[in-house]
Amino acid sequence: MHPTGNRPVIFGEVLFDHFPDGSRVLGGAPFNVAWHLRGFGANPLVLSAVGDDDDGREVLERMTSWDLMTHGVQMDPTHATGRVTASVVDGENQYEIAPGQAWDFLRAGPASQAMSDERAGLFYHGSLALRAGASWNTLRAIREESGAAAFVDLNLRPPWWTRDKIDWCVATSEWVKLNEIELAELTSKPTSTTEECTEAALALARSHTIAGLIVTRGSDGALAVLGGNDVYETGAGHVENIVDTVGAGDAFSSVVCLGILNRWDFQSTLDRAAAFAADLCTIRGATTTDFGLYERHLAEWSKDTSAGSIRAPEQRNLYVLSLTIHGLVRAKDIELGRDADTGGQVSYVVDQAR
Secondary structure, X not given: OOOOXXXXXXXXXOEEEEOXXXXXXXXXXXXXXXXXXXXXXXXXXXXXXXEOOHHHHHHHHHHHHOOOOOOOEEEEOOOOOEEEEEEEEOOEEEEEEOOOOXXXXXXXXXXXXXXXXXXXXXXXXXXXXXXXXXXXXHHHHHHHHHOOEEEEEOOOOOOOOOHHHHHHHHHHOOEEEEEHHHHHHHHOOOOOOHHHHHHHHHHHHHHHOOOEEEEEOXXXXXXXXXXXXXXXXXXXXXXXXXXXXXXXXXXXXXXXXXXXXXXXXXXXXXXXXXXXHHHHOOOOOOOOOOHHHHHHHHHHHHXXXXXXXXXXXXXXXXXXXXXOXXXXXXXXXXXXXXXXXXXXXXXXXXXXXX
């Protein structure tokens, strides 16, 4: 039996998506999921790595500003912070991912130490983070150590996947998410219609005894198979002013994870995930600092208590006031305007408050 903790552990890549117009957005599928979970009030632990460079420091600063824990993010002095070049070709998102980035070299020791302070309720990871031997070995070691149910978000992006690693993910995970094209690839079955997709999903779920298999189908919505028998479907959320679909699948995954952690009715989970993913398509990139996006959905969910509620954090009666006057935050001997590490000190205060 898995532990009953409520903290999601998120393992994998953090990077910057670079767009043709010169803009860039902080992302990486696991990081996007963690970002959204925090927006909804969960407290995910991110296990990743950044380079000892300006981009890496910016990642940590942005995480701190969003109140994401940073102690699970390793700093790699040898490899650069992740970078992806994103483009749209024939209406489809295309990504150019360079090899040998910091998140390819996650170390098991520091990751295990970061997990030790609180029991995990769900262990989420994708398949891209398994492309390099170091992170692949680390994942296998610490996922088992966590004792939590595993949620794998498959992404069969050539040339960064192999059949043996995907088979391991599918065979050892309680929850598996993939799209209809990937389902066809793994089952050698057609998936173009709802009936075909359902048949292929049932076959994959039953052959690997997958507790929950989720298939996203773009404009046709999504379906899921639970327990190898029960089939759920949802339509795609309505989008009036689409900007791009980068990260829509990650937005979907984040709400499914939230539903699993809070034991929502699964039909409601799928419907909520589809609606949030659609909403994300109205902004540029995969993450946002607009709390209003999350508050709208939280308000809508609160109207339906029959589906299950979001578990509130325990009352701790702790209040922290941090005043910074263009200087170093200290209990005494304050130095005004002399130290460039004000952000790091604020991060320390926040971490201690947690």
